[in-house]
Amino acid sequence: MPRALLSVTDKTGLSAFAAGLAEVGYELISTGGTLKHLQDAGLPAIGIEQVTGFPEMLDGRVKTLHPKVHGGLLGRTDLPEHAAAMAEHGIEPIDLVCVNLYRFEETAAKGLPEAETVEQIDIGGPSMLRSAAKNYERVAVVTSVDQYDGVLAKLKAGGLSTGDRRDLAAAAFATTASYDAAIAGWFADLPASEDTSEATAADKEPSPFPNRFAPLFLKRGDLPYGENPHQPAAFYTDSSPGPESLAAAEQLHGKGLSYNNLLDLDAARALIREFDAPACAVLKHTNPCGCAEHEDAVAAFERAYAGDPVSAFGSIIAVNRRVNRELAEAICATAGFVESLLAPGFDEDALALLTSKPVWKKNVRLMSLPGLLEPAEIMTDLRRVSGGLLAQHRDEAAVDPSMWECKTERQPTEAERADLIFAQRVVKHLKSNAICYVNDRQLVGAGAGQMSRLDSAKIAAEKAGDRAQGGACGSDAFFPFRDGVDAVAATGVTAIVQPGGSKRDDESVAAANEHGVAMLFTGRRHFRH
Numbered sequence: 001m002p003r004a005l006l007s008v009t010d011k012t013g014l015s016a017f018a019a020g021l022a023e024v025g026y027e028l029i030s031t032g033g034t035l036k037h038l039q040d041a042g043l044p045a046i047g048i049e050q051v052t053g054f055p056e057m058l059d060g061r062v063k064t065l066h067p068k069v070h071g072g073l074l075g076r077t078d079l080p081e082h083a084a085a086m087a088e089h090g091i092e093p094i095d096l097v098c099v100n101l102y103r104f105e106e107t108a109a110k111g112l113p114e115a116e117t118v119e120q121i122d123i124g125g126p127s128m129l130r131s132a133a134k135n136y137e138r139v140a141v142v143t144s145v146d147q148y149d150g151v152l153a154k155l156k157a158g159g160l161s162t163g164d165r166r167d168l169a170a171a172a173f174a175t176t177a178s179y180d181a182a183i184a185g186w187f188a189d190l191p192a193s194e195d196t197s198e199a200t201a202a203d204k205e206p207s208p209f210p211n212r213f214a215p216l217f218l219k220r221g222d223l224p225y226g227e228n229p230h231q232p233a234a235f236y237t238d239s240s241p242g243p244e245s246l247a248a249a250e251q252l253h254g255k256g257l258s259y260n261n262l263l264d265l266d267a268a269r270a271l272i273r274e275f276d277a278p279a280c281a282v283l284k285h286t287n288p289c290g291c292a293e294h295e296d297a298v299a300a301f302e303r304a305y306a307g308d309p310v311s312a313f314g315s316i317i318a319v320n321r322r323v324n325r326e327l328a329e330a331i332c333a334t335a336g337f338v339e340s341l342l343a344p345g346f347d348e349d350a351l352a353l354l355t356s357k358p359v360w361k362k363n364v365r366l367m368s369l370p371g372l373l374e375p376a377e378i379m380t381d382l383r384r385v386s387g388g389l390l391a392q393h394r395d396e397a398a399v400d401p402s403m404w405e406c407k408t409e410r411q412p413t414e415a416e417r418a419d420l421i422f423a424q425r426v427v428k429h430l431k432s433n434a435i436c437y438v439n440d441r442q443l444v445g446a447g448a449g450q451m452s453r454l455d456s457a458k459i460a461a462e463k464a465g466d467r468a469q470g471g472a473c474g475s476d477a478f479f480p481f482r483d484g485v486d487a488v489a490a491t492g493v494t495a496i497v498q499p500g501g502s503k504r505d506d507e508s509v510a511a512a513n514e515h516g517v518a519m520l521f522t523g524r525r526h527f528r529h
């Protein structure tokens, strides 16, 4: 009779799974709380003590850590020496293990006392997972409630294949790796022993970054290639991505996503999240070439696309409202070839229309992200440098005009203020050095990724033409010389927002006063490299 050992903290779906195992002929073995749960459900399970000959002891620290368990999991019954050793020591094979672990991460997140958190480090569970997973040729290892139905279905249909058990083993090792990474991260965040004196601890700001860093990402899949066709690439996701994250987006239509699509979609997602009113952003190479905010979602799209329709060819478009038939009609009528369209959702008729657009039929990737506008936890951006890794909090702080100071004689009008806020939200998402011109909450010119701010101002001016007249300018960092302010004012914009902080700020302010331009300092730089 095959034997299954069940030991789970999360008892969701357990009785049905165990009943299914019993039905296909498994003998059920179980630990304390799990056993009680099964017996209460009227299932014929036996306690682990009957297998080990030992009571569960040391406050549950030792329950399953026994050769009768680990020999039963690790023993290779196909090897005569193993079979003989098992027989000699009365070790019977265990064929299936179902374990989910103590809730360490949840406990650690609560910031409970150290001793209490340490008790939530599961030792026996991961040990069984590892033993079973190593012996996947014979043993099946079940680590998550999500797997119950699939495993049962296969057992009922004749059994698990070696490939199935290998997949389960891979999931088990990913589970223990992520569990251990969480434990290592928690330890790394504890105050260093030399810093525990009250004086030192009070003086020092704790770092938000751990001393040792072992992040775990799960492979979503290989990508056709990376930024260029000769670069192999893959997409990895967090083990539980947030509902607002790119990883949570569902592709409803179109070709597979490329590496560059994912990068651009991530940039589009970040920009569109800046706006509360209906808005649309059109991006190329992670930079917005069009963006607009308007009370009417169709107008927002049309004004965004009109910002730079030439650059919009092959773009990524993001909107922060569900795409309905009317918006889909406007998009179909206006947009040419587009790589991808990201929205919080698509109405059925809108989807039908978009997917029938001749140039979009096969190719355009329609991405639905219902949680697009939901709040996000602070995200750590990771970037490899040769021999290491740079970590920083993503620049996700909301633009906050209450922190701004007007430095010029002229104060901005209400309309200019609305444009300045819009300009600041957009310029955050342009590669540095970045300058943008905005008119009536429409991006009319962007200069990005230049080595000189003056060049960015000129490029943006060329894009804007006379549309900058009476509009506003956003700059991601201070103007080091007054020439930048002179160049911006020459376009006809009447208000500028920039962080300030240059030692020649007074010259820039004097230049703005000379041109009759209102200039506000935000006190916050938004470099993007």
Ligand SMILES: NC(=O)c1ncn([C@@H]2O[C@H](COP(=O)(O)O)[C@@H](O)[C@H]2O)c1NC=O
Residues within 6 Å of the ligand: 007, 008, 009, 010, 030, 031, 032, 033, 034, 035, 060, 061, 062, 063, 064, 065, 099, 100, 101, 102, 121, 122, 123, 124, 125, 126
């Ligand atoms: N100490 C052990 O030998 C041990 N064996 C299994 N566990 C864990 O005990 C939990 C189940 O406990 P119970 O069946 O008593 O509710 C599972 O999450 C399992 O991973 C153990 N607990 C901690 O290490």
